[in-house]
Amino acid sequence: MSRTRVHNLSISLDGFATGEPQSAEAPFGHAGERLHEWMFATRFWDAATGAAGVDDALAQQHGVGIGAEIMGANKFGPPGWQDDPDWKGWWGPNPPFHTPTFVLTHRPRPPLEMEGGTTFHFLDASPAEALETARAAADRLDVRIGGGATVVRDFVAAGLVDHLHLVVVPIVLGRGVSVWTGLEGLEDRYDVEAVSTPSGVTHLTFTRKR
Amino acid sequence: MSRTRVHNLSISLDGFATGEPQSAEAPFGHAGERLHEWMFATRFWDAATGAAGVDDALAQQHGVGIGAEIMGANKFGPPGWQDDPDWKGWWGPNPPFHTPTFVLTHRPRPPLEMEGGTTFHFLDASPAEALETARAAADRLDVRIGGGATVVRDFVAAGLVDHLHLVVVPIVLGRGVSVWTGLEGLEDRYDVEAVSTPSGVTHLTFTRKR
Numbered sequence: 001m002s003r004t005r006v007h008n009l010s011i012s013l014d015g016f017a018t019g020e021p022q023s024a025e026a027p028f029g030h031a032g033e034r035l036h037e038w039m040f041a042t043r044f045w046d047a048a049t050g051a052a053g054v055d056d057a058l059a060q061q062h063g064v065g066i067g068a069e070i071m072g073a074n075k076f077g078p079p080g081w082q083d084d085p086d087w088k089g090w091w092g093p094n095p096p097f098h099t100p101t102f103v104l105t106h107r108p109r110p111p112l113e114m115e116g117g118t119t120f121h122f123l124d125a126s127p128a129e130a131l132e133t134a135r136a137a138a139d140r141l142d143v144r145i146g147g148g149a150t151v152v153r154d155f156v157a158a159g160l161v162d163h164l165h166l167v168v169v170p171i172v173l174g175r176g177v178s179v180w181t182g183l184e185g186l187e188d189r190y191d192v193e194a195v196s197t198p199s200g201v202t203h204l205t206f207t208r209k210r
Numbered sequence: 211m212s213r214t215r216v217h218n219l220s221i222s223l224d225g226f227a228t229g230e231p232q233s234a235e236a237p238f239g240h241a242g243e244r245l246h247e248w249m250f251a252t253r254f255w256d257a258a259t260g261a262a263g264v265d266d267a268l269a270q271q272h273g274v275g276i277g278a279e280i281m282g283a284n285k286f287g288p289p290g291w292q293d294d295p296d297w298k299g300w301w302g303p304n305p306p307f308h309t310p311t312f313v314l315t316h317r318p319r320p321p322l323e324m325e326g327g328t329t330f331h332f333l334d335a336s337p338a339e340a341l342e343t344a345r346a347a348a349d350r351l352d353v354r355i356g357g358g359a360t361v362v363r364d365f366v367a368a369g370l371v372d373h374l375h376l377v378v379v380p381i382v383l384g385r386g387v388s389v390w391t392g393l394e395g396l397e398d399r400y401d402v403e404a405v406s407t408p409s410g411v412t413h414l415t416f417t418r419k420r
Contacts (some may be wrong), residue, residue, distance in 0.1 A: 013414070014390035015224055106282040168378075168415070170402040174394025180224035184384025192380040204223070204380070 016176035017149035067141025226386030228360035277351025
């Protein structure tokens, strides 16, 4: 059975997955890369110098059994990328997705075939419609909701997410995009596991109740 | 050296220490007692039936070495208690404080001597002034900031808190009083330890940097 999954979405203690303002120079605003330092230290991020262990094991789940990704327009590029016909994402010629990748935008453009198996498709669609399209492309594998936080929230609120992995980093950002907005009572629909690790982060795994 | 400490302040994943609306019938609003179930299961709360272990050990710190408490008006009673001259707090004749206890209110009244060593004093004062008064009464022991969340926030923001213990409960409340408001960059001033426990909560201990 194909599931819909979220992995490695890092948030501050106060729930922000990104700071503000977001720009080409500062994709995460005033948060910088502080939400992701735990991940940079793993083998998942850097096979040569990263560490194994529980942070790494959970991070590695990101790619296991995934056949397609859906991401929001704000993950694909800085504000205004839709006005740049040459924008091909942040990731260079070989993006780290290696599957069909669906970018939600109100201004779709033709698909972009990249190296390494990633093809970007641009969709103006509701979460349910986008998921149906991505699932058809995923060849019976799972679909990852790649973020940002508003897209994850929308898919969770629509009841479309089976597995949600958040990583709480011990900083207080004060402002930004909160992953929690609109998700009151989330625990009624999911089993929740909390595991703190020696790096100082706490992994929250939400598994949809049967 | 006398320190200023916060203990056992329970918050939801989205940072709320209480739901809403607060009333005599529902002191924590729509949160009910869901933020405190972890504590009810400890020996700290019920010496006869409670469990030992790390939740209990951390909860027990609440009383160790404390010589006075400061609490907000919203902890002492429901909205409007100031209009009831007979209101003596939620806790019956023998409140669980057993020290001088300072209630911050813009409408002070004479002190109330209760059983078991608790005397309620009513202060219209700034955090720094209240702390000076409480410290003088604490006989060189530590001062506990007893909450609610707005009072804790005010004392932390004023740089008056040495030790802050929060307990993150895996529920999403959606609305209420957030402990994080105004505390951007808290990690610059504190070492932060996160420990998840088998009950499902995560203890956050902030220790002021030297």
